Amino acid sequence: MSRTVYVNGEYLPEGEAKVSIFDRAFLMGDGVYEVTSVLGGKLIDFAGHAKRLARSLDELEMPHPLAEAELLEIHRELVRVNGIDEGLVYLQITRGAPGDRDFVYPDPETTTPTVVLFTQAKPGLADSPAARRGMRVISIEDQRWGRRDIKTVQLLYPSMGKMMAKKAGVDDAWMVEDGAVTEGTSNNAYIVKGNRIVTRALSNDILHGITRAAVLRYAAEAQMEVEERDFTIAEAQEADEAFITSASTFVMPVVEIDGVTLGDGTPGPRARRLREIYLDESLKAAI
Template sequence: MSRVAYVNGRFVPHGQAVVHVEDRGYQFADGVYEVWAVFDGRLADYQGHMDRLDRSLDELRIERPMSRGALTSVLRETIRRNRVREGIVYLQVTRGTARRDHAFPNPEVAPSVVVTARSMDPAVAEAKAAKGVAVITTPENRWGRCDIKTVGLLPNALAKQKAREAGAAEAWFVDELGFVTEGASTNAWIVDAEGVLRTRDTQANILRGITRHGLLALAREAGMKVAEGPFTVDQAKAAKEAFFSAASAFVMPVVSIDGAKIGDGRPGPIATRLRELYLENARNTAA
């Protein structure tokens, strides 16, 4: 069937889903977004994504376009109309449409809201996770508020393209001190030489990943040693395991970094176990 999008109060065919040329998301990247994984037609990590959406809107001083209940109904209806059982749903909220001016519109305008959904084949993701993927590193060149999930993603897009051209699945940003911050669209993890599960702390200008947050809790519940703090590229290359996490990737084992083999070059037991734990928990708690 043809895909359907929600745009500012209307469900329309995907090919006709448009916003005004002076929408501030288009002209200034003045907006935020969220992505939920969909399991059996239901929203994974529902509360965490909603809470982060509220925070992002507050940080940019964008008014909520509707109540949480109404927005949830829109998300679920978009999923239903697209017949998505396994996949993702994407939400974007911008400050709205106004005459082009860097300052906020005065008087205020209504925010613009776009929702799309698409199916994803779980078998494809499982095959990729079973084999593992490659990542490359790239210098950190993003703005100082990566904790806000904005649509200003040009550095991320350039990093992702660099990874694709290198035959890799992801690019990890590296700050001026040589520490890995996060991926172009994911959070970065390693299992160090002592068997400690490590990921960068959220004080270091990284996104407060919802999947990341859930994995930390699951890892601690499983008795794994966990540390939130910086690690260098050399430490990552010398690690027993590496992986990245995101709402659409869950837990994806990394088997090489900049061409250097990680561990024995195969997905490790901790990454594999965390993927199993996350998927089980996400399916059981999806709303």
């Protein structure tokens, strides 16, 4: 069946959706995006995603084409018409197609952004087999641009990282810069030492994860220590546990790093517990 998608104020069959070839996201990667998970037909952490979207737009001096309430209405309508019980809603806002190709972008007051949303059904998103077995990761050099805190559509190097992991026969890659782990290709990275959760502090070097913020809050409430600092691959390999967080994987245990098995090679108790807490609390707060 064809999905219904949203393009610039219209709900359309996906086969009828069109965007100009002069759109700056197509020509320049000039756009931002958010991905909101759907569980039980409801949106997870929508307010956090809307807030980060606004920040990304501001950092790129792009107009805000829709208010948060309007975005919420569109998300809910797409979930409804596409019958999404478990899955994702992808939202992308670009600077639009103001004219012919030019490196210099126009005054935001005279620009009409392009707004696109679509859904992806992901049955079994909450009860993931990967969460039961744990992920294996490799380390790669972080070669991205310096503003990783802005959630842009410039995803070529993360895609290359995913492919490096696939060719190595593992699940994902952790990126390393100046000897320290920054983050995964599409997720924030953590290690566990005793009762302490260690993850890189927020800066321009990493994405300010919405799931990250919630998980660190739940960890503190569960009497786990939280330490925000850099860590190396060698330190990670000596950790008791490791895990990642993202909107589409929630809390996902990591059981192997660069061929070194963590613990007994199965998901650790703190990662499992944080996943349980996150899913329980998120479903209670879902809208």
